Amino acid sequence: MSINRRDLLIGGMALPMMMGCGERKRELRLTGDDSAHGHRLRTMDFPAASDSERCKVLILGGGVAGCTAAYTLKKQGFGDYRLLEMGGEAGGNARSGKNSVSDYPLGAHYLPLPNAEEKDLLEFLQDAGALQGWTARGEPRYRDEFLCHDPEDRVFYEGRWFEGLIAWKALAPHEVDDIRAFFRFISSVRQKKGQDGRRLFAIPLDRSSRDSEWLKLDLMTFAEFVRGQGWHSPYLAWYLDYCCRDDYGAGWQDVSAWAGLHYFAARDAERGEGATILTWPEGNAWLIRQLMKRSQDRMIGDTLIFRIERSGQGFVVEGWQSHKDRTVRWEAESLIVALPRFVAQRLLPGYAAPVGAMSYAPWMVANCTVDALPQSPGSALAWDNVPFGSASLGYVVATHQKVQRYEGASVLSSYWPLAAQKPEVARMMAGLRQCHDWERMVLADLESMHPGISASIGSMDFWLWGHGMIQPRPGFIWGKARARLQERSSNLAFAHSDMSGISIFEEAFARGREAALHILQGRRFG
């Protein structure tokens, strides 16, 4: 993607403004998931257990999968379980922050409207009150407050905002042709079934067809596939790369073609109008709260698990609680390990993934508190505001779902998949950056869209995800390594989206539910 003269000019105009405005005293905070506590696992200098507790099922990890496991156990009428979580609260990468202006997401922040086949998820949404029922024509009725209000997204292209993510009106005819051809291909794939009669791309993805013709696509990159089809539009290239970075934390040259197509073809065609996603100011933390509604008293936070051992028919788990500086020992009959595999395999070496098979994307999310919402030429401010050609994914307006006619202050969540280098390198570089480095990076990006906006940014909260999400690199989803991750026994089950190879709420939800049902079944017949 080349930078044209106009981009340069626009960028250049932004610079002097930034210099002038950089003087505003701004509160900066940098935190993240890569806690110092986690690193204590390397030295293992934990005190001996001072307390001991017992329960039938122990869930390790309070991300979406762990919370769903707890929700499912409770829903099945099973109550003797505990959930151990390293952080102060549950949520994993769906956690949220809050300041005087608004709640805001730290990571995952929306849920696409589920397909009709995703019965379990729909049932949960109904429990949670997000889905209110069905119309006479059988269409789901979601709560207005949670359906993303219009306008949903817009793109900043050549100095102007366009509604939607494709700046149709500004593109040359050959680009339009390529993009249309791509979408035509997607809608044909959406309809298709494989030789085994299954949908080619399904959610959860393990329900997809195993038709080898299509699984082959997992071995090439998405970029290779699209170019092979003869679609050379630079805009399409940016758009697809953007989508991969958005959902997978890796560019289209690092993501498998199968995963790239799954992003588009696994969801039913969009309705003609109206929202395509559910969202909340605090992002998916809202969903977490609903999952944990009946399990709050069973969650034990601030607990770093450092040892898992088999003992008789069950397990002994030891966890260190930093705020009390004590070690607690749990005895459980069954275990649901809802931890990312790179953590789980240190505790259960028998279940380790082959070296190098799994790769996690580092992310940075900057929540910028602004005095006023930015104004700019072209299409009106949307929920998701994406700058063409940027390393960031743009920003989401945390107060978008507020219905007040005029909002003064707001929080803009700027998303940065650190996808330019290999994850190990990007993670190391990210770790070296200070607040002011992130500040410069984010301000330059926002200034390119809204010259002068720096002056209205009062504080910036940077959240660094060292291991933000699993990346579906070529060969992982349908390769041997991932198949091995599914191994379990009657009283030990794993649940995490990294076992799917893509980090979306639906996968984590399905994994958590699956694990809980498996453990319950094991207890009944085991």
Next chain:
Amino acid sequence: MALLLLISVFVIATAGLVYELIAGTLASYLLGDSVTQFSTVIGVYLSSMGVGSWLSRYVKRDLLRFFIHVELLLALIGGSSAALLFCLFDHVGSFRLLLYSLVSITGILVGVEIPILMRILKDEYAFQDLVAKVFTFDYLGALLASLLFPLILVPRLGLVRSGFFFGLCNVLVAWAALEILGKQQAWRNMQRIYVLLVLAVCSTGLALGERLTNWSESQNFPDPVIAAVSSPYQRLVLTRNQHDTRLFLNGNLQFSSADEYRYHEALVHPGLASLPDAKRVLILGGGDGLALREVLRYPLVEQVVLVDLDRAVTDLASRHPILKDLNQGALASPKLKVVHEDAFSWLRSAPEPFDFIVIDFPDPSSFTIGKLYSTRFYELVKQALKPEGQMVVQSTSPFYATRSFWTIVNTLNAVGFQTAPYHVYVPSFGEWGFVLAGRRDHSVPTSLPRGLKFLSPELLPAMFHFPPDMQATVQAINRLDNQVLVRTFEEEWTRYVH
């Protein structure tokens, strides 16, 4: 040298008359009734000139220095008079006092300058020659001013810059007099500093022009702007000509005093007159107090709650004399409770239900306003409406934006209201539409309050009839997540705007 001084006479005569014309014009813009304003301004000005001439006899020494000072003062006061009057209009207790003070001071200064100049020139010419020459140039200058003012100054420069331009002319006359006549004077350098200072003031004024005042947007409006206020939410501009006063919010016409009664009578009475027992009325939007004026015609109404986000609108409407006249001081009614809050969030606080609700929001031209026409919003309004109550929604033009109008009707139906759409002709807007909505059917009232200028019981039934050119079949329902109304509205109006 004598010729130069006579040219000065010509220049100062032109400047003097221009100041007077500026004052007259401004007074008619700001206060209305141009005949009275011009007449009084001319009267005050001419009599002040007389006073000035009479006072000139007390000037005994240092005629030249005195003349220079008069010119500089005139440049300063006359030159900035337009800017001062504009800027201070909203801020002074008595605008007339300020106006006539400025006019008298200018008049006195102009009155002084000619006699003094004649005395300076008295050695150059014979008396009869002097009088003839001075007055010739004086009157010729007046002719020039009276032609320049309407043909070039007002259209090209605007009032504020015209003032400063002639201020500059006065400064130049002072400077010329200083350089030519004051060669041997010891005080020359000091005077030069004064000249430069006033020169700087007038040049700055000329350069900044209308930007000095709130009225820089005058060029965007057909009529003179008489008040302008910026609130956190919008820009309020009040304009006025001989016939009417208009309020603009962000450049969109809110009402014209010439026909607003048509709009507001039609907004309120078809609904409220059908509810003889109505005691509690809610007005959403409508901070100008005009819908309120109509509501207050019903003596049985006990309480009116007016929710308007923008304090600036209700402040302007309750303080500005022209607006206060128009809404008949309705905003001071003891029955009224004003709430400055967003209507959406206020309705969420579950207020006690109302008998009649007036929804008078701006047209759905942006996504933020479009939310106030959504199913979610109407559900909340429904909760605030008593079972027998009615609400009325201003619903843009069924002629220019036919599909938008029927989308609003559809959206109200979708929430479970029985609707009764109607329309009236408001000359400054065109054909305009409203929708009555309630849990029960609306019955057209057979009697109306007395004293209306437009509505009558005979007219009412026809308003509910829609001829084919204002009918449309639409299925769309405006929801927060599709905002179809905003999109439809934009499509329909761009046909007329561009």
